Amino acid sequence: MPHSIRKSRSAMALAAVLTGAVLLAGCTAGGNAIDTSGDQLLTIPREDMGTFSRNFNPFTPNAAPMTQQAVYESMLVYNPADGGTTPWLATDWVASDDGLVLTFTMRDGVTWSDGEPMIAGDVAYTFELQKELLGGFDYLDSVEADGDQTVRFILNRPYSPALYEIGQQIIVPQHIWKEIDDPAKDTNGTPVGTGPYTEVTSFQSQSFDLGKNPNYWQPEKQKIAGIRMLAFAGNDGANLAAVNGEVDWAYQFMPDIEKSFVAKDPEHRQFWFPSTGSMINWQLNTTKAPFDDVNVRKALSMAVDREQVTDIAMNGYTSPADCTGLSGAYTTWVDADIAASCDWTNHDVDAANALFDSAGYPLGADGTRTLPDGSPFTLDISVGSASSDWLSAATIISQNLAEVGITAKVDSPDWPTVSASYEDGSFDTGIVWSNNAPTPYQFYRGVMSTDTVKPVGEKTFENYHRFASPEADALLATFAASSDPAAQTEAVNGLQAQFDADAPVIPLFAGPEWGMFTDTRFTGWPTASDPYATLSTKSPTTVLVLTSLEPVTK
Amino acid sequence: MRFIVRRLAFYLLAFWVSITLNFLLPRFMPGDPVTRMFAQAANKMQPHQIEQLRQLFGLDERPIWQQYLTYVQNIFTGQMGVSISRFPTPVSEVIGSQIGWTLLLGGTALVIAVLIGNLLGILAAWRRGGVLDSVFPPILVFVGSFPYFWLAMAALYLFGVVLGWFPIRHAFDAGMTPDLSWTFVSSVATHLFLPALTIVLVSIGGWMLGMRNTMIATTAEDYILMAEAKGLTNNRIMFRYAARNAMLPSVTAFGMSFGFIVGGALLTEVVFAYPGVGYQLLAAVQGLDYPLMQGIFLTITAAVLVANFLVDIVYVRLDPRVRVS
Numbered sequence: 119m120p121h122s123i124r125k126s127r128s129a130m131a132l133a134a135v136l137t138g139a140v141l142l143a144g145c146t147a148g149g150n151a152i153d154t155s156g157d158q159l160l161t162i163p164r165e166d167m168g169t170f171s172r173n174f175n176p177f178t179p180n181a182a183p184m185t186q187q188a189v190y191e192s193m194l195v196y197n198p199a200d201g202g203t204t205p206w207l208a209t210d211w212v213a214s215d216d217g218l219v220l221t222f223t224m225r226d227g228v229t230w231s232d233g234e235p236m237i238a239g240d241v242a243y244t245f246e247l248q249k250e251l252l253g254g255f256d257y258l259d260s261v262e263a264d265g266d267q268t269v270r271f272i273l274n275r276p277y278s279p280a281l282y283e284i285g286q287q288i289i290v291p292q293h294i295w296k297e298i299d300d301p302a303k304d305t306n307g308t309p310v311g312t313g314p315y316t317e318v319t320s321f322q323s324q325s326f327d328l329g330k331n332p333n334y335w336q337p338e339k340q341k342i343a344g345i346r347m348l349a350f351a352g353n354d355g356a357n358l359a360a361v362n363g364e365v366d367w368a369y370q371f372m373p374d375i376e377k378s379f380v381a382k383d384p385e386h387r388q389f390w391f392p393s394t395g396s397m398i399n400w401q402l403n404t405t406k407a408p409f410d411d412v413n414v415r416k417a418l419s420m421a422v423d424r425e426q427v428t429d430i431a432m433n434g435y436t437s438p439a440d441c442t443g444l445s446g447a448y449t450t451w452v453d454a455d456i457a458a459s460c461d462w463t464n465h466d467v468d469a470a471n472a473l474f475d476s477a478g479y480p481l482g483a484d485g486t487r488t489l490p491d492g493s494p495f496t497l498d499i500s501v502g503s504a505s506s507d508w509l510s511a512a513t514i515i516s517q518n519l520a521e522v523g524i525t526a527k528v529d530s531p532d533w534p535t536v537s538a539s540y541e542d543g544s545f546d547t548g549i550v551w552s553n554n555a556p557t558p559y560q561f562y563r564g565v566m567s568t569d570t571v572k573p574v575g576e577k578t579f580e581n582y583h584r585f586a587s588p589e590a591d592a593l594l595a596t597f598a599a600s601s602d603p604a605a606q607t608e609a610v611n612g613l614q615a616q617f618d619a620d621a622p623v624i625p626l627f628a629g630p631e632w633g634m635f636t637d638t639r640f641t642g643w644p645t646a647s648d649p650y651a652t653l654s655t656k657s658p659t660t661v662l663v664l665t666s667l668e669p670v671t672k
Numbered sequence: 673m674r675f676i677v678r679r680l681a682f683y684l685l686a687f688w689v690s691i692t693l694n695f696l697l698p699r700f701m702p703g704d705p706v707t708r709m710f711a712q713a714a715n716k717m718q719p720h721q722i723e724q725l726r727q728l729f730g731l732d733e734r735p736i737w738q739q740y741l742t743y744v745q746n747i748f749t750g751q752m753g754v755s756i757s758r759f760p761t762p763v764s765e766v767i768g769s770q771i772g773w774t775l776l777l778g779g780t781a782l783v784i785a786v787l788i789g790n791l792l793g794i795l796a797a798w799r800r801g802g803v804l805d806s807v808f809p810p811i812l813v814f815v816g817s818f819p820y821f822w823l824a825m826a827a828l829y830l831f832g833v834v835l836g837w838f839p840i841r842h843a844f845d846a847g848m849t850p851d852l853s854w855t856f857v858s859s860v861a862t863h864l865f866l867p868a869l870t871i872v873l874v875s876i877g878g879w880m881l882g883m884r885n886t887m888i889a890t891t892a893e894d895y896i897l898m899a900e901a902k903g904l905t906n907n908r909i910m911f912r913y914a915a916r917n918a919m920l921p922s923v924t925a926f927g928m929s930f931g932f933i934v935g936g937a938l939l940t941e942v943v944f945a946y947p948g949v950g951y952q953l954l955a956a957v958q959g960l961d962y963p964l965m966q967g968i969f970l971t972i973t974a975a976v977l978v979a980n981f982l983v984d985i986v987y988v989r990l991d992p993r994v995r996v997s
Contacts (some may be wrong), residue, residue, distance in 0.1 A: 161846075168941060168951035169770060171761040178759050179709065179725060252724035302728055303760040323769050323947050325846035346846060355841055355945040362833065362840070534703040534960070541707065553719070564719070579710060579719035 156671040159346040165370040168351030169323040174309035187660035189311040194285035198394040199649035217276030228335040231316040238263035243292035276599040282556040339665035369655040393446040395629025396554035401583040413477035416462040420470035431511035439625035442614040446628020487523040498546040502533030540582040543574035585622040753963035763967035774948040778933030781871035793883025812877030824943040841945035886918040927983030931976030
């Protein structure tokens with residue numbers, strides 16, 4: 119049998135080659151000793167970018183991670199975790215009595231990473247450039263630099279939310295950007311900023327390193343040597359790196375985090391999911407019957423078991439909303455009397471049934487409800503198929519509705535299709551985020567102001583449910599026109615009462631901000647007991663963490 | 673020569689049809705790039721930013737036939753524009769920075785799978801009913817029918833996480849700068865091993881079976897009997913007479929596969945966090961990034977057509993019958 123000898127010989131050669139390759143590869147893959155030399159880089163995964171582009175242009179939406187967090191800085195930093203505001207590039211600000219002039223005093227001794235001093239003119243130039251490239255700030259008439267330390271913002275109408283919007287705009291150096299021909303299309307590969315980590319020491323398509331700004335204005339806070347970003351095309355890879363202890367700080371969703379992440383090293387690993395994200399609502403298209411009936415909205419709301427939604431769909435990472443809609447990031451604004459007295463966000467099947475009956479939606483003999491015209495009471499819940507957590511929330515709601523005799527179908531094409539139906543107003547109901555800003559103004563404006571309502575068929579990007587309340591308009595105007603905290607609180611209390619009366623949307627829960635860390639290489643993280651920032655790696659508060667962490671040295 | 677000219681004309685027509693489809697299909701999808709970005713960012717973007725981004729991107733609002741003319745003109749002048757999902761990086765730069773890794777991974781895996789698969793097929797057919805013939809096909813088909821995602825995850829978990837033999841992500845260690853040093857090349861090789869191995873595992877069965885089946889048909893031909901009667905060595909008959917003729921379908925398939933490599937290996941890229949065109953394409957489709965999508969599809973189309981053209985030429989060399997007809 120001559121063939122078989124040759125055959126087995128070649129098979130053996132193949133096996134030998136494969137084994138050799140395996141062994142060779144096995145030898146060179148290194149172990150993971152924990153680096154505590156003091157020069158270790160703070161390693162952070164980015165789960166939504168398979169590769170990085172060397173683009174540090176802060177005006178573009180997909181700039182490299184950390185552009186807005188470590189390279190450029192803003193005049194102030196608002197922290198949603200404790201509601202505090204930290205003066206940053208500005209030391210002080212004041213609004214004029216008529217609310218039309220905002221004056222910021224810039225910090226003395228701040229320099230750009232190239233050594234040039236940062237002056238008020240840079241701020242004025244940044245706003246000019248921002249308006250030219252991106253538009254926006256339509257309430258802003260002009261920005262004037264007065265000397266090197268003072269910037270005045272002249273508003274064309276009193277608008278109190280302007281303070282945070284202006285204050286959190288990142289500032290770019292005029293002496294660099296005025297030389298750039300087309301700032302919108304410049305990739306700004308070697309950025310010059312005021313941030314703590316501005317120097318790109320290495321840039322590859324799947325990882326890059328940022329080193330210390332040699333001219334930082336608070337050098338005593340640059341305790342870590344630098345930042346290393348890693349690219350991942352999805353949560354799985356980033357989670358694996360976190361579980362393996364190869365990254366220090368991560369900001370993506372991880373299912374069952376207690377068991378899969380913390381339990382591997384409970385002494386050093388922690389997660390913290392403060393509910394500072396936007397309020398997640400079940401939105402009912404109020405241009406369609408029966409959702410134009412406030413009693414139907416409230417009865418539907420009472421049929422929903424929010425405990426079940428937050429425990430099962432959200433893994434218990436957040437808690438049920440109340441009927442002010444402010445239970446997440448805006449807890450300090452909640453009017454306790456209203457929150458305690460209203461009941462339409464409590465799960466109560468009997469009350470829901472009673473309200474449906476009295477509002478004219480009778481329960482038939484077959485156990486299903488009908489509309490006043492006799493047709494069956496059914497509805498669709500549209501959610502993007504990528505959001506598995508919201509999808510299971512929709513499924514739970516649909517099961518809850520079966521108990522009150524309503525058939526709800528969960529419809530889950532991909533997000534663009536779903537949001538297209540939200541935008542033109544053709545949807546029935548959906549689970550939707552809401553505006554999230556330092557004050558509740560944007561939230562209430564987005565759910566019940568008249569000027570956000572567009573007719574069905576015309577595209578809109580907020581107030582998808584198309585609900586308008588003239589009373590709310592007046593209160594919103596009062597809030598915007600006033601910078602007096604007492605008057606603002608009064609306006610927000612009025613808005614809460616209006617929200618409670620109208621139920622423009624059905625609030626479900628406040629979105630949690632993910633965040634986990636391990637302190638084997640760095641210490642000084644924000645936690646629930648020390649909420650000086652959230653654990654977000656993509657927010658304005660990120661710079662607070664970067665300037666607080668200290669490397670572990672042995 | 674006439675054959676080649678005729679083929680060339682066919683390829684030009686095919687090219688025009690595909691670039692036209694390439695232009696039209698993305699525009700039939702609902703939404704536009706900015707609203708998609710808004711939907712994907714969910715609560716992270718404010719509504720007023722939509723107008724800002726439209727202004728920044730300078731989206732093309734002209735009638736579609738004008739856009740088409742510009743598009744065709746740009747293709748022939750080699751301008752692929754600026755990517756929207758990675759604004760303001762030019763499309764050519766986005767593809768250029770990824771395509772090398774895609775070719776390395778896809779090319780290595782394909783060449784290994786084809787070589788080993790065909791060799792196994794030849795040997796199995798030559799000794800029908802032997803150990804190789806009865807053991808390997810069922811095993812390889814079994815492995816090949818695993819969902820790729822599962823197989824890749826299992827390999828990653830076993831060899832990367834539990835045993836720690838191989839790195840679990842990326843094309844080389846973080847902090848390295850590409851150069852021709854031994855440390856860099858070996859880092860690339862170890863990072864390449866698992867992704868390539870999983871692709872080889874799932875694709876090798878098809879190559880082996882295909883080769884085996886044609887080989888069996890070929891060994892029944894009279895000229896094989898004739899060769900044996902002349903007393904040629906087994907080796908010579910197997911490779912020079914049988915395999916050379918049985919190889920033709922494999923060459924076609926190889927050419928096709930080679931063209932498709934440039935489309936990237938999406939699942940491999942996701943599981944092993946390997947750089948490549950596949951994930952860019954997915955991101956471009958999800959974000960309705962017309963310029964990037966068009967750029968990638970154009971690259972794929974061109975590569976498939978070029979590969980097929982080359983196969984046609986090789987065919988002329990391998991199979992005299994083509995020259996005659």
